[in-house]
Amino acid sequence: MKNLLSFLLIMGALASTLSGCGSIYSNYREVEQILAVQTMGLDRGALGVRLTLAAPSTTRPDGSPVSLCGDGQSITSAIQRIRNYSTEEDLFCAHINHIVLGEAAARQGIEGALSYICRSPALRIDTPLYVVRDRTAEELISGVVKGGTGICEVLDAVKSNADERGDSTVFTAAQVIRALARRGSALVCALEYGDSDEMTREAQDSSGGGSKTAVMAGYGILKGDRLCGYIDREDAVGAGFLLNLVGVSDLVLRDRDGGRVTLEITRGGSEITPVWDEEDGSLRGIDIYAQVSADLHEVESAEADQERADYITSQLEAEVSERIRAVLQTSKRLQADFLGLGDQVELADPGRYAGLAEPFDRLLPTLEFRISVSGKLTHTNNLKDV
Amino acid sequence: MNAKHSYGRRQLLALAAVIFLSPALRLFPAGPARVLGRAAWISPLAAAPLLLLYGWFLFKLMAARREGEGLADLSLRILGEKPGRAVLCLFSVWLLLYAGFVLRSGADRFITTIYPLSAPPFFTLCMGAAALVGALGSCRSLVRVAKLVLPIVLGVIVLILFFSLFGVDKSNLLPVTRQDLAPVPLLQGSLSVADVISVALYLTCFLAGPMPKKEDRLPSFLLWLGLICLLLTAVSVAVVGSFGAELTARLTRPFFSLVRNLVFFSSLGRIEALVVALWVFPDFLLVSLLLFAAQYCLRLAAGYRPSYQAQRRLDFSGGRWTIWLCGAAAILCGLLIARDPASLSFWSETLIPLLNLSFAFLLLPLLWAAGRLRKRL
Numbered sequence: 001m002k003n004l005l006s007f008l009l010i011m012g013a014l015a016s017t018l019s020g021c022g023s024i025y026s027n028y029r030e031v032e033q034i035l036a037v038q039t040m041g042l043d044r045g046a047l048g049v050r051l052t053l054a055a056p057s058t059t060r061p062d063g064s065p066v067s068l069c070g071d072g073q074s075i076t077s078a079i080q081r082i083r084n085y086s087t088e089e090d091l092f093c094a095h096i097n098h099i100v101l102g103e104a105a106a107r108q109g110i111e112g113a114l115s116y117i118c119r120s121p122a123l124r125i126d127t128p129l130y131v132v133r134d135r136t137a138e139e140l141i142s143g144v145v146k147g148g149t150g151i152c153e154v155l156d157a158v159k160s161n162a163d164e165r166g167d168s169t170v171f172t173a174a175q176v177i178r179a180l181a182r183r184g185s186a187l188v189c190a191l192e193y194g195d196s197d198e199m200t201r202e203a204q205d206s207s208g209g210g211s212k213t214a215v216m217a218g219y220g221i222l223k224g225d226r227l228c229g230y231i232d233r234e235d236a237v238g239a240g241f242l243l244n245l246v247g248v249s250d251l252v253l254r255d256r257d258g259g260r261v262t263l264e265i266t267r268g269g270s271e272i273t274p275v276w277d278e279e280d281g282s283l284r285g286i287d288i289y290a291q292v293s294a295d296l297h298e299v300e301s302a303e304a305d306q307e308r309a310d311y312i313t314s315q316l317e318a319e320v321s322e323r324i325r326a327v328l329q330t331s332k333r334l335q336a337d338f339l340g341l342g343d344q345v346e347l348a349d350p351g352r353y354a355g356l357a358e359p360f361d362r363l364l365p366t367l368e369f370r371i372s373v374s375g376k377l378t379h380t381n382n383l384k385d386v
Numbered sequence: 387m388n389a390k391h392s393y394g395r396r397q398l399l400a401l402a403a404v405i406f407l408s409p410a411l412r413l414f415p416a417g418p419a420r421v422l423g424r425a426a427w428i429s430p431l432a433a434a435p436l437l438l439l440y441g442w443f444l445f446k447l448m449a450a451r452r453e454g455e456g457l458a459d460l461s462l463r464i465l466g467e468k469p470g471r472a473v474l475c476l477f478s479v480w481l482l483l484y485a486g487f488v489l490r491s492g493a494d495r496f497i498t499t500i501y502p503l504s505a506p507p508f509f510t511l512c513m514g515a516a517a518l519v520g521a522l523g524s525c526r527s528l529v530r531v532a533k534l535v536l537p538i539v540l541g542v543i544v545l546i547l548f549f550s551l552f553g554v555d556k557s558n559l560l561p562v563t564r565q566d567l568a569p570v571p572l573l574q575g576s577l578s579v580a581d582v583i584s585v586a587l588y589l590t591c592f593l594a595g596p597m598p599k600k601e602d603r604l605p606s607f608l609l610w611l612g613l614i615c616l617l618l619t620a621v622s623v624a625v626v627g628s629f630g631a632e633l634t635a636r637l638t639r640p641f642f643s644l645v646r647n648l649v650f651f652s653s654l655g656r657i658e659a660l661v662v663a664l665w666v667f668p669d670f671l672l673v674s675l676l677l678f679a680a681q682y683c684l685r686l687a688a689g690y691r692p693s694y695q696a697q698r699r700l701d702f703s704g705g706r707w708t709i710w711l712c713g714a715a716a717i718l719c720g721l722l723i724a725r726d727p728a729s730l731s732f733w734s735e736t737l738i739p740l741l742n743l744s745f746a747f748l749l750l751p752l753l754w755a756a757g758r759l760r761k762r763l
Contacts, residue, residue, distance in 0.1 A: 095656070118636070118637070125643055177632075178629065181630070350563035354563060
């Protein structure tokens with residue numbers, strides 16, 4: 001028993017040295033010496049890759065955010081270059097929470113970046129991935145300063161908002177890799193470099209004016225491993241219905257008399273039924289049945305009756321239908337099944353799906369989509385106006 | 387066998403469960419995901435009948451042992467002096483090769499998960515030395531360590547599986563179509579499961595000597611097999627459900643990638659270093675067992691009377707120097723084999739499973755057949 005206990009003590013001590021936090025074999029560092037990078041930006045650079053790293057303001061005694069840029073032939077060599085040239089503390093990349101791709105880099109292909117994320121022992125495969133519309137990742141990461149906060153805090157807020165709301169979903173690198181491998185296309189959360197004109201006066205005042213931020217701007221569409229288009233923020237709600245990722249999002253409609261009505265979509269989703277040709281077994285189209293529930297938030301008109309409620313509901317259904325149709329049109333146009341419709345068709349009828357003459361994405365332009373939406377006003381909040 | 391040096395069935399099955407974890411999470415579920423895609427999680431269930439049959443066969447083989455005999459003693463008795471000794475030498479070579487591979491593979495796990503800038507020899511030497519100390523002691527110590535370690539390791543796995551279930555996407559697992567379950571891929575996936583479970587089963591048979599014969603019970607043996615198949619199914623569901631079959635098939639250690647992704651209560655993350663460190667125990671016990679079994683076979687083949695009981699570690703009498711020889715051979719093997727990633731993949735995914743399956747499903751049945759022919763079973 002004594003031997004056994006001694007053995008366990010030795011093994012326990014050995015295990016503690018293998019935890020990676022500090023041992024004779026690892027490069028032990030004090031927390032104060034570490035610059036904990038939380039955001040990584042990837043662009044095309046003069047040498048091949050232009051890398052931008054950012055750490056939150058809390059890592060600095062003066063409370064200012066940090067961003068570092070460097071070129072390299074690859075991501076690894078760019079990190080090494082930043083490490084060599086910067087006067088910052090030791091870079092610690094194990095807590096990278098956001099990876100931002102510049103538009104130009106994404107258009108040229110992201111296979112290298114995805115491969116790096118998978119291989120790197122520092123990064124997590126489920127790190128959220130973003131693409132910046134019309135800008136480089138460097139511009140976004142270096143430019144976003146909102147009061148005392150930088151891109152890391154802003155992207156944390158973006159992610160948190162996306163989790164709660166339904167107009168966009170933040171996809172992780174693992175989800176993107178999986179979608180690309182399975183259906184050859186994927187969605188990635190798109191960001192916009194928010195102009196100060198878009199901000200409220202109050203926010204401008206508190207930040208000294210002219211500050212920049214990152215805002216969600218729908219989705220980027222990847223086909224192969226290249227960015228080939230976008231889904232605008234308005235239509236992203238339609239993508240949410242088809243992906244069954246509908247969260248809370250607002251919708252402004254017009255009443256019978258032209259007054260504005262603001263609804264908040266609280267719940268929704270869609271069911272997909274493939275339509276097969278009974279003679280040759282080919283896929284002719286897809287019936288999409290969407291359901292939406294919304295709360296009434298703002299109404300300009302004082303009129304209140306059942307007819308108006310029915311009218312608003314029909315407008316809601318038409319709006320949702322239109323947004324779903326717009327996303328489907330994009331999918332058809334690009335011949336990219338980024339919505340995973342093929343998976344749902346397969347789920348509905350695996351046997352017939354396996355017998356399809358062509359890959360599903362190539363069939364997309366020939367398919368007929370029939371969309372029906374069933375809407376419901378669930379609450380009118382504290383006024384009984386319908 | 388003196389009660390002081392014996393152990394029970396449950397302790398031996400605990401050892402089997404711990405050593406099973408070493409190859410299991412190296413090959414699983416990436417191997418079945420490569421051939422079965424999203425139906426990879428079916429493979430442990432599909433392999434269950436084959437494994438239950440194998441379990442029954444192994445139980446029948448070991449039922450012929452006498453009190454105090456393990457698989458090595460039984461093989462010698464069945465085959466007789468000359469063929470028996472030759473087969474024991476063959477056993478020994480295979481066990482040492484496997485020990486060397488486990489050392490090399492364990493080193494690679496540390497490098498790919500925690501210490502990317504390191505070289506394998508350091509880990510190979512450290513683990514080899516620790517396992518040598520384990521093999522120099524009594525096998526009862528190994529069995530008792532397994533009994534102590536098993537709840538910790540299983541507890542960690544259950545915790546990881548529970549938290550990873552929240553990230554499972556059912557479209558990664560379903561639908562499972564008839565095309566997904568074509569016979570050839572299903573057989574390949576099942577063999578991958580049979581590989582990792584059978585090795586744990588027959589290796590523990592080498593340590594069956596100190597277990598009283600009255601402890602031999604088929605139901606608990608089969609129950610263990612069933613539970614292990616369920617555990618593998620749960621691991622597959624969690625990993626393939628989280629990553630999808632396409633990504634799982636590409637990852638070298640998908641289970642540890644899953645651990646790396648876990649964040650508990652939005653605050654605690656990056657615990658993979660601790661989990662990988664825990665896998666020191668399965669590796670240590672597996673290599674120690676392999677060294678113990680290899681030296682036992684060698685000493686038996688050389689005409690010595692090896693013992694399962696504890697002896698002084700620096701006692702070289704009775705051919706105990708072979709333990710040091712086996713330790714050195716395993717470490718040397720670990721240092722020399724699979725020196726690049728492609729070679730390691732070949733060893734891990736092709737050569738070792740092939741040799742292991744040959745040992746489990748060819749050599750041992752031949753041993754049984756020889757025993758029946760010679761009327762020694």
